[in-house]
Amino acid sequence: MFLYYFVYWQEGEKPDQIISSKLNVGGKLQPDASNGNTQVFINGREITKLELRVLKLANVQCPRGTHFWVYDDGSYEEEGQNIIRGKIWEKASTRLICSLFSLPTPPENTPGLREDASAPSSRLIPEYLEQKRVQKLLLLGLEGSGSSTIFKQAKFLYGSKFSAEEMQSMKLMIQSNLYKYLSILLEGREQFEDEALEEKRNRGLYADESHPSEESEVKEDCSCIYSINQRLKHFSDWLLEIVAMGDLDAFFPAATREYAPVVEEIWRDPAIQETYKRRNELHSLPNVAGYFLDKAIEVSSNEYEPTEKDILYAEGVTDCHGLVFLEFSLDDQSMISDPPTGRFDCPSSQTKYQLIRVDSKGLNEGCRWLEMFEDIRAVIFCVSLSDYDQMWPRDSGDLCNKMILSKALFENIVNHPSFQDTPFVLLLNKYDTFEEKIDKIPLTVCEWFSDFSPVKPHHTNQSLASHAYYFIAVKFKDLYASLCDRKLFVFQMKALERSTIDDAFKYIREVLKWDDMKDDNVFAVLDESFYTTDATYSNYLRQDL
């Protein structure tokens, strides 16, 4: 088709003159005709930054990925939409600015026929229209960082209800996880029992030294607080064996109902409760284990339907570690970035988002599929603040500080070639758990934070937790700045509280808007506090909306 907008320019440079789009000259305009790199297109041509600046000054909404169609008289619409949005060069100021930048403007009076806007057959409807304007967000983080909770909260907030299949998948996941938690406890119990008996034996030997006897055998006392009866030991051996063989999913959740009473009995057994007291040493036991083991009978029944709380507490979203995604729309208007225009009659536009959550299990150094996400608008990286004193097994099996592992994963993702130009938003999660912990366990147990030396609390009115939070945020920001020449956006949250999720997504929306603007608007320098937010910022947001 023969649709020209600007002609008479040197290929690769900004345009020189406006010509009617109806001229049958030469063929379709090449997208790279002006060497534009703005990802905004006019009549098929990617425009230059200068032209984009003019569009923005003319109050044209043009986020990345927009394709416009412009007519002879300067009126414009989004390709294929058949709704004239306005006229680009309507205002005298716009025309003035164009002439300042040596950009052409259409003649005042355009004689001749006005192209019939309602004749779609004269234009191609491009295939990208389907994906137009969907802002894709990639959500990820280590196991336990809260990324799956955030996804599920977003689904409750903005998405449709969980389908029957999704509910079934989560139910099966919860049920089989019950046995996973149990196996971790039982293995821990065995280990603690071995250690306790070993210690007892040693004490027994020393005791006997003062009374040497002919009998070399010390009567073995085979019980301690971690010992269980023969029947439960039988079950324990069996369960631990199938877990070691990788056959857990061959038996569970299928046999869940059958073994539910045993689960209950074991969980209430004093030996297991003693083991559970030392859960800080059981590194792979998640915090939610106790919550589900307490309701083992209920969870194991056939009629069990996970409550909203159960869903949020459950680890993961699907039972097969596949990725999950969710589409939703948010209003574009916010008091922060859009000053009041006095035009109350214009409808608030919405932007479609696609939130994609990937499991951290596949995210190792040589990740083979992350490049499939090079078109995402932002990476949302989740870290649990309360991980600073937790240990976690590396791929090789040996234990490492979990916060350090999060840092390593963060570095891997930031350095990935697909995300060279992608803004990163860091969500520092589980602030409430962190707050409780920080007074008892110093931040310095994590070697990355070994230089944390807080000012004595009574000199400032900041709590220790707040102080520590900012310290961690700065650590990540410095790390990010050392890896690329951009600034990291940081947001504090408690993923189990739905309001903070809503605030987080509004913050992300602002980040994306700013990212769109920053290339053109010299004055779009953000206040430093925008880069690091905490609860006070989200309060501010809530007041104004």
Add this chain to the structure above:
Amino acid sequence: MSVAELKKRHVAAMETVDALRERVKQKRQLLLDTDVKSYAKSQGTTPISFGSTDLVCCRTLLGHTGKVYSLDWTPERNRIVSVALDGRLIVWNALTSQKTHAIKLNCPWMRACAFAPNGQSVACGGLDSACSIFNLTSQVDKDGNIPIARVLTGHKGYVFSCQYVPDQETRLITGSGDHTCVLWDVTTGQRISVFGGELPSGHTADVLSVSINSSNSNMFVSGSCDATARLWDTRKASRAVQTFHGHGGDVNSVKFFPDGQRFGTGSDDGTCRLFDMRTGHQLQVYTRQHDANDNDVPIVTSIAFSISGRLFFAGYSNGDCYVWDTLVAEVVLNLGTLQNSHEGRISCLGLAADGSALCTGSWDKNLKIWAFGGHRKVI
């Protein structure tokens, strides 16, 4: 026995295994007195003469709006199925370039697709950690889409590769990011066997590629990010028959040689290798000429053998598609330099069942069909 004692014994056992492996490796090096190229040269074999008119791009299949990740031919008739990042599974008539089906997928992040032996179903798998089966003869729904006939779930990681067992409509093998391969019964959706995983001798990293022996469909080979290829017997899932070391990086592609006695591999280390099934030897390494200007060696993304095996085709990440003379280990043609070649990475390629055409798929969103021209029909 206490946990601590068990751990000690485990460490000692692993050390013994490592020492034994090293001894096997050294013995193998002693036995390997020559490779294919040296032997062929000593017999006076000359490189096959292959000119730029011998293999021409005769069709470009346009239609995908995202990077193409996988393709497969039907065993009979000239149809191709392809999957791309646009979330579509397209079935093409290779002779006419027409699309016979364009299936919209629920999950657009797909990595693998395969045609069933009878040509009536297609399978695809990817980041949804499942393999979805579509029956091409079924009625379309109100949106014009073919409904999913079955979903094979059970993998605990992403699906990177899938292939139907050649003479059995109802069986399919997948390779996954959970380090296992699985043999499925498509009619029931059940897993028949799991190869690898917690069991010893399984892969220790993502499985990227599988290839079933067409001469003996009980045997298949898998390639993985652990830089090895492993040979499996479907009748005995408990351990791999053989592990093939040699590559210096992820093995992206494995393909059986036409006679089923050996297989080829392509890797992130930029080389292709030919391995012998029975002896386990590495028969030949196919290394590109190193570009002096380029620090990045292009990786091999996919390989396929010609019908006699005298040639094999290797697609690279920089858009090159080398035609190698298997015997003499020389490149006889680079499809990437021909007219009409792809403008991006070659992500997948495959030969038609009768060997008369090669199809390549690329990140430039297109597929191309190359046919043997001139006096030469098929090699």
